[in-house]
Each structure stands twice: as C-alpha cells, then as structure tokens.
Amino acid sequence: MSLFKKKKSDRILPQHVAIIMDGNGRWAKKRHLPRTAGHAAGSKTFKDIARYANKIGIKYMTVYAFSTENWKRPQAEVDNIMGILRQYLKDTDQFKHENIKLQFIGGRERLPEDIRELMAKAEEDSKDFTGMHLNIAVNYGGRDEIVTAVKKIIAAGTKPENVTDELISKNLYTAGQPDPDFIIRPSGEYRLSNYLIWQSAYAEFWFSDVLWPEFGPRHLEEALDSFSDRNRRFGGV
Numbered sequence: 001m002s003l004f005k006k007k008k009s010d011r012i013l014p015q016h017v018a019i020i021m022d023g024n025g026r027w028a029k030k031r032h033l034p035r036t037a038g039h040a041a042g043s044k045t046f047k048d049i050a051r052y053a054n055k056i057g058i059k060y061m062t063v064y065a066f067s068t069e070n071w072k073r074p075q076a077e078v079d080n081i082m083g084i085l086r087q088y089l090k091d092t093d094q095f096k097h098e099n100i101k102l103q104f105i106g107g108r109e110r111l112p113e114d115i116r117e118l119m120a121k122a123e124e125d126s127k128d129f130t131g132m133h134l135n136i137a138v139n140y141g142g143r144d145e146i147v148t149a150v151k152k153i154i155a156a157g158t159k160p161e162n163v164t165d166e167l168i169s170k171n172l173y174t175a176g177q178p179d180p181d182f183i184i185r186p187s188g189e190y191r192l193s194n195y196l197i198w199q200s201a202y203a204e205f206w207f208s209d210v211l212w213p214e215f216g217p218r219h220l221e222e223a224l225d226s227f228s229d230r231n232r233r234f235g236g237v
C-alpha cells in the first residue's frame with residue numbers, strides 16, 4: 001500500500017481485466033425474487049461496467065457469462081440466461097456509440113443456431129471499432145479451451161519440439177490478446193471456476209463480497225486502485 005493515494009493520472013491500469021460475474025442468484029434470493037430477476041439485474045450491471053471500463057481507457061476486458069459447467073443448472077434457468085444473451089445480441093447497436101469491439105469466446109457448437117448467427121454478426125459489425133476489446137465468455141471453460149487448442153495443434157501435424165508456450169497461447173480463443181493481468185471476482189467466492197486458467201498464470205486477483213448485480217463503477221475503481229499499488233515480480237526479485 002502506498003502512503004498517499006495516487007493521482008488518477010499516475011495510476012497504472014491493467015491491460016486486460018477479466019471479471020467473473022457471480023452472485024446473481026444470491027442477490028435475487030436476498031430480495032425474495034426468482035433467480036431470473038438476478039440474471040436480468042446482472043445483465044444491466046454488465047452493460048454499465050463495460051461502458052464505464054471503456055470510458056476510463058481499459059483496452060481489453062473479458063467477462064464470464066456462462067461456463068461449460070453451467071449447463072448443469074435447471075433447463076428453465078439455462079433458457080433464461082440464453083434468452084438474456086439473445087436480447088442483448090439483438091441490441092448490440094448500443095455498442096456502436098461506444099466503439100466497443102465484441103468477441104465471443106467458448107465453444108459455439110452447443111449454442112442455439114440463432115445465437116451463433118447473432119454472435120457472428122456482432123463480431124463482424126464491430127470488428128473495426130477501436131475502443132475497448134470486449135470478450136464475452138459463453139459456454140467457456142479453461143480446460144475445454146486448452147483441449148481444443150491441443151487438438152488443433154496435433155491436427156496441424158506439429159512436431160513435439162515445436163510445441164511452445166507461445167504456440168499454445170496462439171491456439172486459444174484469446175489468441176493475439178495480452179493475457180489478463182487482473183481478475184475480479186465478486187460474490188465472496190475465492191476460486192477461478194475454470195476461468196482463463198492458462199492465461200491467468202501471472203494475473204493479480206481482487207475478491208469482494210459484493211454480489212454482481214450490486215457491482216458499480218466505485219467497486220471497479222477500488223479494484224483498479226488496488227491493482228495499481230501492487231508490486232508484480234514475475235518470479236524475479
């Protein structure tokens with residue numbers, strides 16, 4: 001911790017912020033509302049935080065929207081989350097004003113056809129945008145991502161001596177992007193839940209008890225101040 005609070009202009013921003021948007025269900029439960037109300041509120045928080053992060057100059061952001069394990073949930077909840085995603089994708093015009101470049105990471109085969117088409121369209125429509133690069137992880141799992149990368153590498157006939165860190169990174173969904181250097185998880189859980197397990201090798205972490213629907217710009221600011229105060233050594237001295 002530094003003795004004096006840094007001026008905003010001196011603050012070191014992470015290059016790539018990754019967020020585990022967790023706690024929607026508990027937020028709803030606290031209010032005696034159905035879990036669906038929690039996901040609706042969480043979706044609004046997501047839009048507000050993405051807009052805010054872009055405004056303050058974050059270059060890359062990745063948000064965890066649906067994991068490879070979330071299919072285990074009751075079908076009605078899965079359908080509800082897919083419905084929210086579909087609505088969001090139909091409404092991505094909002095990002096035109098923000099200049100945000102969208103990318104979806106995760107396996108698409110298992111997603112409904114219309115959602116896959118809307119995803120491809122959103123990526124195509126925003127590909128030349130120069131603002132924040134926003135990855136939305138849907139049917140994403142870190143292990144699944146690594147398995148998929150290994151399959152691609154083997155299918156290309158790669159010789160064992162040519163398998164390197166860089167080659168694996170290049171075959172992940174996040175190819176060409178800087179690794180996330182800051183991972184935020186609200187909701188009081190202290191785990192990665194299969195998120196960006198390769199890319200997070202040297203990431204800094206920030207945990208908070210706040211539930212995702214209550215997460216506001218002030219929480220992001222608090223997290224960013226904490227990041228800026230850290231001494232990253234990468235194994236050196």
Ligand code: IPE
Pocket residue numbers: 021022023024025026027065066067070081187
């Ligand atoms: C995160 O909130 C949203 C998804 C995983 C899709 P949860 O639905 O996991 O909320 P809690 O953890 O039950 O509170």
Ligand code: IPE
Pocket residue numbers: 020021022023064065066067070189191193
């Ligand atoms: C992680 O949250 C996945 C998303 C936020 C999309 P979960 O609620 O699924 O994680 P666990 O089950 O608490 O580990």
Ligand code: MG
Pocket residue numbers: 022023024
């Ligand atoms: Mg959860």
